[in-house]
Amino acid sequence: MLFNSYIFILLFIPLCLLGYFTLNKIGMLWANLFLLGMSLWFYGYFNPSYLLIILSSIAVNYLAGVLIGQWKDTGRKKTVLILAICINLGLLFYYKYMDFFLSGVNALFRTDIGYLNIVLPLGISFFTFQQISYVVDVYRGETTACALIPYACYVSFFPQLVAGPIVSHQEFLPDFLDPEKRKPDYDNLLTGVRIFSMGLAKKVLIADVFGKAADLGYDNAAWSNSFTILFTVLAYAIQLYFDFSGYSDMAIGLGRMFNIEIPVNFRSPYQAVSITDFWDRWHITLTRFFTRYVYIPLGGSRKGKARTYVNILIVFLLSGLWHGASLTFVFWGLCHGILLVLNRMFQKVWDKVPGLAARAVTFVTISLLWIFFRSPDFNTAFLMFSKIFRGGGGWLPGYITECFAIPEIAFLFYGRSMDVLVGQVLTAGFTILALGILFFAKNNEEYTIKRKNTAANAFAAAFLLIWCIFSFEKVSAFLYFNF
Amino acid sequence: MTEQDTQINQDKLNHNVASIKLFLLFLLFFLLLLLIGGGLTVWVDPYFHYHKPIEGLNYNLHDERYQNYGILKSFDYNAIITGTSMTENFKPSELDALFGVKAVKVPFSGGSHLEIHELLDYGYKYNDDIRMVVRSVDLLRAFDTKDHRDYDLATYPTYLYDENPFNDVKYVFNKDIFFQETIGVLRRTRGNSPVTTLDDYANWESYYSFGPASIQEYYSRNKVEPTGNNAILEEEYQTIFENITENVVQVAEEHPETEFYLYIAPYSIYYFDYEDQMGQLDRYMLAERYILSLLVGHPNIHVFDFFGQYDVICDADNYRDPAHHSERVNSMILQWMAEGVGELDTDTYEDFCNEIWEYYHSYDYDSLYEADGYTIK
Numbered sequence A: 001m002l003f004n005s006y007i008f009i010l011l012f013i014p015l016c017l018l019g020y021f022t023l024n025k026i027g028m029l030w031a032n033l034f035l036l037g038m039s040l041w042f043y044g045y046f047n048p049s050y051l052l053i054i055l056s057s058i059a060v061n062y063l064a065g066v067l068i069g070q071w072k073d074t075g076r077k078k079t080v081l082i083l084a085i086c087i088n089l090g091l092l093f094y095y096k097y098m099d100f101f102l103s104g105v106n107a108l109f110r111t112d113i114g115y116l117n118i119v120l121p122l123g124i125s126f127f128t129f130q131q132i133s134y135v136v137d138v139y140r141g142e143t144t145a146c147a148l149i150p151y152a153c154y155v156s157f158f159p160q161l162v163a164g165p166i167v168s169h170q171e172f173l174p175d176f177l178d179p180e181k182r183k184p185d186y187d188n189l190l191t192g193v194r195i196f197s198m199g200l201a202k203k204v205l206i207a208d209v210f211g212k213a214a215d216l217g218y219d220n221a222a223w224s225n226s227f228t229i230l231f232t233v234l235a236y237a238i239q240l241y242f243d244f245s246g247y248s249d250m251a252i253g254l255g256r257m258f259n260i261e262i263p264v265n266f267r268s269p270y271q272a273v274s275i276t277d278f279w280d281r282w283h284i285t286l287t288r289f290f291t292r293y294v295y296i297p298l299g300g301s302r303k304g305k306a307r308t309y310v311n312i313l314i315v316f317l318l319s320g321l322w323h324g325a326s327l328t329f330v331f332w333g334l335c336h337g338i339l340l341v342l343n344r345m346f347q348k349v350w351d352k353v354p355g356l357a358a359r360a361v362t363f364v365t366i367s368l369l370w371i372f373f374r375s376p377d378f379n380t381a382f383l384m385f386s387k388i389f390r391g392g393g394g395w396l397p398g399y400i401t402e403c404f405a406i407p408e409i410a411f412l413f414y415g416r417s418m419d420v421l422v423g424q425v426l427t428a429g430f431t432i433l434a435l436g437i438l439f440f441a442k443n444n445e446e447y448t449i450k451r452k453n454t455a456a457n458a459f460a461a462a463f464l465l466i467w468c469i470f471s472f473e474k475v476s477a478f479l480y481f482n483f
Numbered sequence B: 001m002t003e004q005d006t007q008i009n010q011d012k013l014n015h016n017v018a019s020i021k022l023f024l025l026f027l028l029f030f031l032l033l034l035l036i037g038g039g040l041t042v043w044v045d046p047y048f049h050y051h052k053p054i055e056g057l058n059y060n061l062h063d064e065r066y067q068n069y070g071i072l073k074s075f076d077y078n079a080i081i082t083g084t085s086m087t088e089n090f091k092p093s094e095l096d097a098l099f100g101v102k103a104v105k106v107p108f109s110g111g112s113h114l115e116i117h118e119l120l121d122y123g124y125k126y127n128d129d130i131r132m133v134v135r136s137v138d139l140l141r142a143f144d145t146k147d148h149r150d151y152d153l154a155t156y157p158t159y160l161y162d163e164n165p166f167n168d169v170k171y172v173f174n175k176d177i178f179f180q181e182t183i184g185v186l187r188r189t190r191g192n193s194p195v196t197t198l199d200d201y202a203n204w205e206s207y208y209s210f211g212p213a214s215i216q217e218y219y220s221r222n223k224v225e226p227t228g229n230n231a232i233l234e235e236e237y238q239t240i241f242e243n244i245t246e247n248v249v250q251v252a253e254e255h256p257e258t259e260f261y262l263y264i265a266p267y268s269i270y271y272f273d274y275e276d277q278m279g280q281l282d283r284y285m286l287a288e289r290y291i292l293s294l295l296v297g298h299p300n301i302h303v304f305d306f307f308g309q310y311d312v313i314c315d316a317d318n319y320r321d322p323a324h325h326s327e328r329v330n331s332m333i334l335q336w337m338a339e340g341v342g343e344l345d346t347d348t349y350e351d352f353c354n355e356i357w358e359y360y361h362s363y364d365y366d367s368l369y370e371a372d373g374y375t376i377k
Helices: A006-026 A028-044 A050-070 A074-109 A124-140 A148-156 A169-177 A186-219 A226-257 A275-281 A284-295 A305-323 A327-345 A347-351 A355-374 A378-390 A398-404 A407-412 A420-440 A444-450 A455-469 B003-044 B064-074 B092-099 B113-126 B166-172 B175-190 B212-218 B234-254 B269-278 B281-295 B327-339 B349-362 B365-369
Strands: B079-083 B103-107 B132-137 B259-264 B301-305
Touching: A006 A028, A006 A226, A006 A455, A006 B166, A028 A050, A028 A148, A050 A074, A050 A124, A050 A148, A074 A124, A124 A148, A124 A169, A124 A284, A148 A169, A186 A226, A186 A398, A186 A420, A186 A444, A186 A455, A186 B003, A226 A355, A226 A378, A226 A398, A226 A420, A226 A444, A275 A284, A275 A327, A275 A355, A284 A305, A305 A327, A327 A347, A327 A355, A327 A378, A355 A378, A398 A420, A407 B175, A455 B003, B003 B166, B003 B175, B064 B103, B064 B113, B079 B092, B079 B113, B092 B103, B092 B132, B092 B327, B113 B132, B113 B234, B132 B234, B234 B259, B234 B281, B259 B281, B259 B327, B269 B281, B269 B365, B281 B301, B281 B349, B301 B327, B301 B349
Parallel strands: B079 B103, B079 B132, B132 B259, B259 B301
Antiparallel strands: none
């Protein structure tokens, strides 16, 4: 199920909140079971067969946690830990990286092994990492193994299940097990709704519009001019942030409705003044995971500069691979790793660059690197780069500007034709607005949480929510006057 | 409990009450906006999913895959004109006058036999007084499988095609529909825009020019690459059989109370030139013969083939491309149907096929490009 769907907003969420808080009056166990059932419905909505994967994964990690927690013998504990990590990574490898691996084998050994064409189960990257962190923390003694149902609720908790943030059990379980937080808090409910509606608007009203333009820009890259390609790169940078952070905001808002605090995952990342700063603001919970469970165990920055740089590169290669099973993602991660190392090496020089210039350079660098992130292969990425530097201007093509002629705008232009100039102005207006939010606006959580719930805020949230709901479905254009 | 504690508890209580009130206010706003936005679309109902057009409102009939089902569900009628884009220029009012019926037109541009079959089935669910159906059978659809559609089913507004009230959210809470259709109807009404009649609906006559120059914009001989496939394989006969019997004949058999007027859509002579250039003229004419054999012999099916109307077919001014004819020809078709011109039965269809086979195989196609200063392209 998607957050941006009719069923989720009009049926699932009201039912879930009502059932959860009502059943809590009877007993926490019933409420937990209900929440677990709802989360599994959410997860299995598109493909029920994947329920088996998540349930097996939960069972294995729960068992590992129990065994590690019970045993005193460090050797046995370590064996279980390694086994659990291997199972987790094996599952991820099979479902996410098998075809990537086979393509590597085929290329290296000139073989022709058939691909498995496995459809990636939703959220597998998230719940795998989440559970690795749990088992490792139990092993380290930083937490104790918890009961099965709360654990299953934690892993499968639908707000964060498919697109993060990667919530740690230390963040989730204390809130979840607190009897005081099992009653509806109407303040939290409304704040949650406000954060959710802002996140939904980021996704539906902004990201999807720029996403359509970015897709068309990439599809038509071969015959586009530099200006169009640059706009495409910008559109994708805008889409990616609003989409991903929108999802995180929605998760945070939903968590709050259940009185559970989900950590902030994006803190105005395009306002970063360096690549290091960017990674402190972008997908914060992923960076946190890699820092805790990869960077620090590798020695972090404690073993000299050279080792620190190597550790950073390892983390970012893995981060690239985590984002997608393709060499373009690995390369993207590597580029970020290198830039981070350079940033560290020349920190003092970089610090002297004026804030606005540093911010601009960082944004441009990140946006250009997204080309590797978005391109299906290196050829497309290189085509995009070559087009950028080949020159050529002119108006943006109609297929791009039409993306911004949303029905609301068409409504305002009723009876008047939207000519080329109007299309360009409209696109520029949208882009300036989006960039204004990116560069100067406060973060959603910061903005929403710090403002008290008022009647005006409640109305704004209701209006935004309705606007988004009305934007879920589009009217398809069939090619008429044709056979 | 101290006075201070009591005060704190009282503050908490006040805060809780205020929070509840605000949350309820949010719910009220939300439901109110949902009701106003959705309610307006339900009331206007631009796709006629819930009711017939409201008297006095100016509806815009223009979107076949969104409106055809609603027209069949909600309008008052006892005759249907349907088919592909070849039927878009029909005027139901002419059918009414000729046959004494009350007709609606529900064509599908790019429609397959399956789509039209599904549409008719839907019409019968809501109307048990359908006396007449006029339907084109396109030769260019001859080799489609029985499950063929031109477009991906996921892009169809199937929520308008069923009785599931839950998926209606896609219709009722949809800003494309809200702004363009619902508000559009209200604006048209206020602005006294011209009313779209069923005669106007989907009619493309005024958007195109007709004649040899127009036809050659769509078809150039030098772009044709012969297929070298001029025969029909056994499995292709089976495909034709399944498609015609399941999607065309079956609905007529299920409704003996309705007279079906099925006709092979009359493409222009340029179409035959195209097939000739492709080296598949035999193939399509054999398919036509086979289709006719499957259509004739049913008591409530009137079968027409207008490929014998050579004057019309060979006059390029009747066509905008090799296949699509002007509304003048649509009017003629209805007239011919009323007079029984071009009607075939089990005894006559083979002779007819032999006659047109001879005609289109011996036609001097090069002459098409010599007249009026047009050279062979």
